[in-house]
Amino acid sequence: MEFLQNTWYFAAWGADIEPGKLFARTLLGKPLVFFRPSGGAVVALDDRCAHRAAPLSMGRLDGDRVVCGYHGLEFDGSGACVRNPHPSGRIPAAARVRSYPVVERHTGLWIWLGDEAADPALIPDFSKLDDTGPSVTRRDHMVMDAAYDLIVDNLLDCSHTSFLHEGILGNQPMIAAPTEVRQSGRTLNVIRTARNVPPPGMFDMLFRQDGAPVDCWTDFRWDPPSCLLLDVGVTPPGRPKEEGTGYFGTHILTPETERTTHYQFAATRWNIRAGSETEEMRQKISDLRRFAFEEQDEPMIRAQQRIIDLTPPHELKRVLLETDAGVVHWRRIIDEMIAAERRPSERLAVGA
Numbered sequence: 001m002e003f004l005q006n007t008w009y010f011a012a013w014g015a016d017i018e019p020g021k022l023f024a025r026t027l028l029g030k031p032l033v034f035f036r037p038s039g040g041a042v043v044a045l046d047d048r049c050a051h052r053a054a055p056l057s058m059g060r061l062d063g064d065r066v067v068c069g070y071h072g073l074e075f076d077g078s079g080a081c082v083r084n085p086h087p088s089g090r091i092p093a094a095a096r097v098r099s100y101p102v103v104e105r106h107t108g109l110w111i112w113l114g115d116e117a118a119d120p121a122l123i124p125d126f127s128k129l130d131d132t133g134p135s136v137t138r139r140d141h142m143v144m145d146a147a148y149d150l151i152v153d154n155l156l157d158c159s160h161t162s163f164l165h166e167g168i169l170g171n172q173p174m175i176a177a178p179t180e181v182r183q184s185g186r187t188l189n190v191i192r193t194a195r196n197v198p199p200p201g202m203f204d205m206l207f208r209q210d211g212a213p214v215d216c217w218t219d220f221r222w223d224p225p226s227c228l229l230l231d232v233g234v235t236p237p238g239r240p241k242e243e244g245t246g247y248f249g250t251h252i253l254t255p256e257t258e259r260t261t262h263y264q265f266a267a268t269r270w271n272i273r274a275g276s277e278t279e280e281m282r283q284k285i286s287d288l289r290r291f292a293f294e295e296q297d298e299p300m301i302r303a304q305q306r307i308i309d310l311t312p313p314h315e316l317k318r319v320l321l322e323t324d325a326g327v328v329h330w331r332r333i334i335d336e337m338i339a340a341e342r343r344p345s346e347r348l349a350v351g352a
């Protein structure tokens with residue numbers, strides 16, 4: 001599988017990188033080590049010592065330097081070797097590790113792994129996460145045992161909620177919702193609105209808790225490569241959204257390897273109903289969403305991945321349904337962007 005390189009990937013939540021500690025994570029098959037120098041921006045380096053390829057994350061931090069745990073070479077935040085503890089003290093010219101641009105924004109760390117200049121203006125807008133108060137659920141993370149593209153497919157085809165998450169996030173009457181796709185540059189919105197349907201369990205809990213019919217919408221925004229923001233909510237039938245309640249669900253995917261994916265998620269609630277602004281409810285929503293992704297989506301997508309891997313390519317059928325409109329669009333855009341990376345002169349034209 002080929003990944004888009006010249007783009008921002010979500011590396012971790014900012015809070016994951018604790019002062020004085022090394023943090024290891026593999027992204028796009030590349031082992032990386034992160035740390036937070038005193039008073040400085042988070043640093044990301046190849047987690048591979050320039051001497052004998054030991055992971056630097058198995059060493060320790062000494063101030064703002066990483067000390068390799070194997071033979072003690074020391075590297076600064078730029079990746080330069082700044083100390084050889086052995087008798088000559090000589091530092092070979094090649095003794096450096098690659099460092100990568102990192103921007104801390106919207107409580108997350110965004111990393112640029114490509115060779116082109118990194119432009120922070122290209123980081124998608126996740127300002128819904130800027131609120132550090134109780135309206136945002138737990139900033140969560142899990143690793144899914146599947147390629148990232150199958151998970152984007154899962155998110156951009158919300159019709160699955162009526163089956164895989166029946167009762168919690170969807171129900172049978174919601175199947176009738178049409179799927180609409182809007183594209184603006186390289187940003188997609190995949191929109192479904194189910195009218196006058198029983199409220200799915202999660203939303204009944206957040207809204208009136210009486211099971212009375214609602215209009216329920218899902219509007220999934222996708223930005224390359226795999227950054228998704230879901231505007232989801234319920235309102236009384238025929239009434240404006242503002243009379244209802246809902247949340248902005250953050251779903252940001254970063255390939256760990258070709259067959260495993262970091263899944264970062266949180267939800268920012270709005271129009272929080274009286275009585276449901278409690279910490280207990282916040283935990284409940286956090287747990288329920290994690291349950292849906294970990295116990296319902298992940299086993300299905302993992303099993304789907306296994307079947308795909310066991311099937312000869314010529315036998316793989318990809319029948320399209322009308323609910324696949326978003327899936328077709330995002331795949332077309334990302335394929336064009338990846339192809340353009342192989343043809344640098346066309347890079348700027350894609351999706352413009």
Ligand code: FES
Nearest residue numbers: 049051052068071
């Ligand atoms: S492997 Fe790092 S100093 Fe030897």
Ligand SMILES: [Fe+2]
Nearest residue numbers: 154164165297
């Ligand atoms: Fe799902």
